[in-house]
Each structure stands twice: as C-alpha cells, then as structure tokens.
Amino acid sequence: xxxxxxxxxxxxxxxxxxxxxxxxxxxxxxxxxxxxxxxxxxxxxxxxxxxxxxxxxxxxxxxxxxxxxxxxxxxxxxxxxxxxxxxxxxxxxxxxxxxxxxxxxxxxxxxxxxxxxxxxxxxxxxxxxx
Amino acid sequence: xxxxxxxxxxxxxxxxxxxxxxxxxxxxxxxxxxxxxxxxxxxxxxxxxxxxxxxxxxxxxxxxxxxxxxxxxxxxxxxxxxxxxxxxxxxxxxxxxxxxxxxxxxxxxxxxxxxxxxxxxxxxxxxxxxxxxxxxxx
Numbered sequence: 001x002x003x004x005x006x007x008x009x010x011x012x013x014x015x016x017x018x019x020x021x022x023x024x025x026x027x028x029x030x031x032x033x034x035x036x037x038x039x040x041x042x043x044x045x046x047x048x049x050x051x052x053x054x055x056x057x058x059x060x061x062x063x064x065x066x067x068x069x070x071x072x073x074x075x076x077x078x079x080x081x082x083x084x085x086x087x088x089x090x091x092x093x094x095x096x097x098x099x100x101x102x103x104x105x106x107x108x109x110x111x112x113x114x115x116x117x118x119x120x121x122x123x124x125x126x127x128x129x130x
Numbered sequence: 131x132x133x134x135x136x137x138x139x140x141x142x143x144x145x146x147x148x149x150x151x152x153x154x155x156x157x158x159x160x161x162x163x164x165x166x167x168x169x170x171x172x173x174x175x176x177x178x179x180x181x182x183x184x185x186x187x188x189x190x191x192x193x194x195x196x197x198x199x200x201x202x203x204x205x206x207x208x209x210x211x212x213x214x215x216x217x218x219x220x221x222x223x224x225x226x227x228x229x230x231x232x233x234x235x236x237x238x239x240x241x242x243x244x245x246x247x248x249x250x251x252x253x254x255x256x257x258x259x260x261x262x263x264x265x266x267x268x
Contacts, residue, residue, distance in 0.1 A: 018202075026199035064205045093199045097206070103217050104209035 011065040013045040016076050017055045018062040019101065023083050027091040037083050066104055073105045081115045090116070178221070181248065190236065192222075193246040193254070201249030204256040208247065215264045218245060237262045 020041060024034040042052050055062055067073050080101050084094040099109035178200075182193040200207065208214070222229060222243075236243065243260040 022199075022202040028199075059202065064203075066209065093197055097200065097203055100200075100203060100206045100214075100217070103213040104206045104211055106211055106213055108213070109217070 008065060011063065012067050012072070013047060014051060014055055014062045015064040015066075016045065016079065017042060017047060017052070018059045019064060019076075020079060020083050021056060021059055023080060023094055023097055026093045026097060027087075027089070029087065031087045033086045034083060037079070037086050041079050073107075077102055077105060077107070077111070078115065081112060081119070085116065085119055178247075185241075188241055190241055190243045191246065192243060193248060195248050195250055198250045198252065201252055201255065204247060204249075208256040208258040210258075215258070215260060218258065218260060219264055233265050237265055 017038070020038055024030055024038065038052075041047075047055075067076055077098075080098045084090065084098050095112070098112045102111050103109050178194045178196045180192065181195045182191070184191045196207065206214075223233075240262050242262065244257055245260065246254050246257045248254045
C-alpha cells in the first residue's frame, strides 16, 4: 500500500475517533458507556494509546476525512449511531449530527432513523421472553 | 481616423448601456433582498438560526448560527456533496413561499448563495456556496 493511501486511512480512522469524541460530548455529558464505545472503536481501528490521547486532548489537530468505500462508511455511521444511543437518551443535537454525517457520506438522513429502529427492535427482541 | 472615431463613439454609446443594465439588475435584486428581509423575518431552522441576509456583488450572503455542539462538525456542515447541498436547499426552502419566489429570481439572475456558518460563541468557521443549479435540481 502506498504511503499516500495509508495517510488518508490514518486521517479517516483518527477523524472517526474525533467525530465520536465530539458526538459523545455534544450533550455536555460524557458517560462510562460512551467511553467504552470509544475504546472499542479505537481497538478495532488499531489506534494506539498515544494517538487516542492526542485526539482526546487536542481534537482540533485532527481533520475529518470522510471514507469512500461503502463498508467503511456504514461501519463509521453505525459507530456514530451507537455512540448517540449508548447513554440511553436521544439528544436532538446528537441526532442532527448523525443525520448530517449520514448525508455527508452520501446517504439520506433517514438511514439514521432506520438504524435507531433496528437497534430498538433488537433490544426488544432480546428483552422479550422466549 | 474616421474609423477610430466611429469605434470610440460606438464604445461610449454602448458601454453606458451595459453598465446601467447591470446596475439596474443589482438594484432590483438588492431591493428584492430588502423586501424579503422586511416581509419574511427568518428566525430559525431545526438546528440553526439565520443571523444575516444580504447581497455582496453578485452573491447572496446568508449567515447561519449553529449550536456550539455542531461547531466541531463544520466539515460535515459544509461537505461538498450533493446530499449536503440538498439539505441546505431544503432548509432554505423551509423559509416559505416568499423564499421560493426569491429562488426563482435567484435562478433567473444566475446568482450564487454563499452560506456562512458561525458556531454560537465562536467566529465564522466555514462556508458553502450553492449555485443556481443546486436550486434547479430540487
């Protein structure tokens, strides 16, 4: 893989972490469950502890680079929806950010509504007795 | 010499007409903006508030204030994708019938719209330019 492509992928994965950090703090609360999502994504994206700390401490140093392949786009959007829902509340600003992110990726904003409904359905199915 | 004189005469005869035609169009457009401002006070969309609306030369300038929490997402607000442009055209269309009339004139006059975004409590952070064609496609 050439260094230019690697650089773009680095920007994408650090940008995604930045997105999630900002989304988690959009409602001015930062919960343990939100931290857990951050750590899970950092692990999946092979983000080092140093990179993690850099993004947390200085998010402005990271620019957001949108992914182009469908698989990564959907994975990143799912991360955003998970981060929005994990504290158990649907904050309107967080929802607006998720929809904006979906649209910037080239999807309709309503894809986020579908993802939320999907998560709620799954939770309902797990909670209901067999 | 006669030829040069004729050319100069033709130039001076034609040029003022071209200039005044542009001025008339600018004045018409400015007064349209003023009328729109006066008759259709715009306060807010779903997550943003309009803070100023003006013309500068050929361009219509619209400044929107967004919540501070959206400030970090300026690159998303201003992403150069058709979907994001559609979002803003839709938001602007929510200003009502007067805006739609205004857009018709905007397209006729071939004027771009420059949207400036200011996070609450911050400086202008980003902008997006909507071309008349973006409005035509809606």
